[in-house]
Amino acid sequence: MSDKSMGINTLCTHEGEVSDTVHQGVVSPLYMSTAYAFEDVDIKRYPRYFNTPNQLALAKKIAALEQAEAALVFGSGMAAISTALLTFLKKGDHVVLQQTLYGGTFNLIVEEFENFGIEYSFTKGWKSADFEECIRDNTKVIYLETPSNPLLTITDIEAVSNIAAKRGLVTLIDNTFASPVNQNPLNLGVDVVIHSATKYLGGHSDILAGAVASSQEHIDRIRKLGMNLGGTLSDYTVWLLERSIKTLGIRVKAQNRNARKLARFLEKHPDVSRVYYPGLKSHPDYELAKRQMKGFGGMLSFELREGLDASAFMKELRLVKPAMSLAGVESTITSPTLTSHALLSAEERKAQGIADGLLRFSVGIEDKNDLIADLENALEKTAALKLK
Ligand SMILES: *Cc1c(COP(=O)(O)O)cnc(C)c1O
Numbered sequence: 001m002s003d004k005s006m007g008i009n010t011l012c013t014h015e016g017e018v019s020d021t022v023h024q025g026v027v028s029p030l031y032m033s034t035a036y037a038f039e040d041v042d043i044k045r046y047p048r049y050f051n052t053p054n055q056l057a058l059a060k061k062i063a064a065l066e067q068a069e070a071a072l073v074f075g076s077g078m079a080a081i082s083t084a085l086l087t088f089l090k091k092g093d094h095v096v097l098q099q100t101l102y103g104g105t106f107n108l109i110v111e112e113f114e115n116f117g118i119e120y121s122f123t124k125g126w127k128s129a130d131f132e133e134c135i136r137d138n139t140k141v142i143y144l145e146t147p148s149n150p151l152l153t154i155t156d157i158e159a160v161s162n163i164a165a166k167r168g169l170v171t172l173i174d175n176t177f178a179s180p181v182n183q184n185p186l187n188l189g190v191d192v193v194i195h196s197a198t199k200y201l202g203g204h205s206d207i208l209a210g211a212v213a214s215s216q217e218h219i220d221r222i223r224k225l226g227m228n229l230g231g232t233l234s235d236y237t238v239w240l241l242e243r244s245i246k247t248l249g250i251r252v253k254a255q256n257r258n259a260r261k262l263a264r265f266l267e268k269h270p271d272v273s274r275v276y277y278p279g280l281k282s283h284p285d286y287e288l289a290k291r292q293m294k295g296f297g298g299m300l301s302f303e304l305r306e307g308l309d310a311s312a313f314m315k316e317l318r319l320v321k322p323a324m325s326l327a328g329v330e331s332t333i334t335s336p337t338l339t340s341h342a343l344l345s346a347e348e349r350k351a352q353g354i355a356d357g358l359l360r361f362s363v364g365i366e367d368k369n370d371l372i373a374d375l376e377n378a379l380e381k382t383a384a385l386k387l388k
Pocket of ligand 1: 076077078079102104105149174176177196197198199208209210
């Protein structure tokens with residue numbers, strides 16, 4: 001039996017497990033039933049109500065990892081984000097959102113919120129004053145994402161939470177990039193933490209899921225809307241996700257270590273003009289990251305020197321795979337200009353600081369020397385191409 005005061009790896013392994021009282025197996029049994037005998041008139045068990053044995057077990061584990069009273073598991077990160085946002089916003093309300101948001105969240109806002117009669121503003125930057133400046137009389141929610149994608153900017157979570165608390169606003173944070181191993185925003189004053197569990201919580205690039213962690217009161221409200229919207233996760237995937245999270249602590253710590261080594265290697269390389277990683281002393285918010293994070297994470301971005309072609313570079317990589325998603329045990333790389341930010345004009349990208357040679361790297365758990373050798377070889381080949 002684990003208790004909440006235990007270390008992160010113990011919680012990852014044991015917290016919330018369902019005990020097998022029939023056969024004494026050591027892993028949680030999987031309950032696929034969609035029909036349960038009604039125990040009494042108040043408790044009706046049904047997967048869409050977020051209360052099957054496996055869903056409750058996994059929610060307990062995620063709540064413990066975020067040091068939250070309660071949690072809910074969803075069918076995707078976007079199901080978690082949309083349900084959480086719409087719980088605290090109604091027609092006529094206004095929400096302040098960080099300028100640099102995950103693309104799917106950005107689309108949800110700009111494509112749908114007007115239809116719901118919800119007003120929104122995006123901040124100019126990522127400093128706490130940028131959030132304060134956007135607040136209006138009808139503002140109800142502040143939404144942030146730190147570290148951000150793809151430039152790994154760091155927002156002062158405590159400062160933004162304080163600004164919100166003074167005005168009685170609810171703060172929501174997308175904590176996907178940090179994972180609960182590296183950052184627990186509830187301890188810094190945030191009200192609701194959201195994860196795309198497709199990323200670090202799942203960690204093997206084979207599960208689509210989401211999660212929300214908060215106070216019992218907020219979770220009860222989010223569940224109520226969630227039952228109507230219907231974005232729950234199948235119990236089979238819930239069970240797989242519970243299994244994946246057992247190694248979350250050791251995976252993320254290995255990814256933190258690798259990312260820091262690779263960031264230092266890239267920073268010294270003559271064919272790389274810039275590295276964005278909160279764990280580098282050259283990062284403008286290194287001190288802030290050190291204060292509010294327990295580890296600097298496994299995501300980093302870098303720019304190739306002017307004239308080197310990002311697509312040619314990706315083609316030369318052997319171990320690191322070009323891929324859109326992130327946070328798996330395998331290292332992946334993507335060009336924001338060619339993928340997530342392809343629909344923006346060159347000027348818009350430039351305004352956001354996204355150079356054509358920018359590459360976003362999701363660092364895996366491979367041996368660091370193999371990763372460095374792969375990068376070194378690809379850089380050399382790409383520089384040689386240019387000379388021809
Ligand atoms: C992937 C991602 C999401 C969306 O999650 P899905 O599981 O794809 O719905 C949200 N936020 C961040 C930061 C992400 O990386």
